[in-house]
Amino acid sequence: MRSMLFAGVLLAMPLATAAATQVQVVGLFPNAAVVYVDGQRKLVRAGQTGPGGVQVISADSRGAVLRVDGVERRYELSREYSAGFAAPSRAQMSIAQGAGGHYWVAGSIDSQPVQFLVDTGASSVALNEAQARRLGIDYRVNGKPMVVSTASGTANAWRVHLSSVKIGPLEVLGVEAVVIEGGSPTEALLGMSFLNRVSWREDQGMLRLESKI
Template structure:
């Protein structure tokens, strides 16, 4: 069983909708400190404060609550979970929960989440078959893996390791919650960070777009 490979990591973003102008469709679909992921007429790009993105839209400032953009020379505040239409007025946001994660240093994606209601920092790893963690991380999450887990041997980059297959009651990333997720606990210090593998990712929609990893509920 392959447990983990090259991991991807980044910072957590909640999906955010923004205004529409008569000539452009402008949305804010992700937020970082002093940066926003813009979707302008179908073009998606991470734009930092003071820079101009697709369609000449400038990011003036951004924080966890929203972004201030300058669109066609007009400065506007784009709030969380709101979408506006120039001629059509307010449009309800999509019912699908969505999380956007920007690519971090080293080309990895990092995301904060929770396991069984307890906080954990994940590296996203599309090469991992399951959520994977080391034994000290499992103990910190109050997972008695030796009692509830099934002993097994897994292959890693450094060879074979003793491990336990477990079932996690719930795994939550932003607004996405998946119940009954398979996980693996490895003896020793590997992996150094908990890995968000395919046992979670396969149960949500996911895609990469210009340095942003987008997770979305399937229903």
């Protein structure tokens, strides 16, 4: 199951404002943008206000319209850094291999605590219905119905988008996930919709991960 993101994490030219607010657009989604403002990074949906009072007016696959200090303009993504602006350092973490050769890690979804089982064979983050309800995910209203294949056969499911998935210092915004009908998987699966957005490798019983920005 491939991610439906319009753009990966890219870096855009910061806006120049009278207040010298440092603003970058570091990701684009349908009607939402990830803005990086003076050291704070947040997914902001159209019509909402993010860090530093930056408001997202609209966003599409080509860029976002932002209102900063009352000035509204459209900015396209760029891989360029502006002169004098330092890129955020890359976050890193390591997970030790557990029983059965699995990797378990405590994290969060939309700031709610979750115990993850890292699963490189899962195409996306996966939750069962009880987990989704505990996290306040209204998957039946906001999700897209689908059928998925599991170890025990096929099952009804709903494709959703999570605002934030975080493990340790690594946070990915706008992550595709699947809520599966019933009680499987028993643990939340940290699948490739998260892992593809970070750098990772296995090294002598350790899973080493690093942010891409």
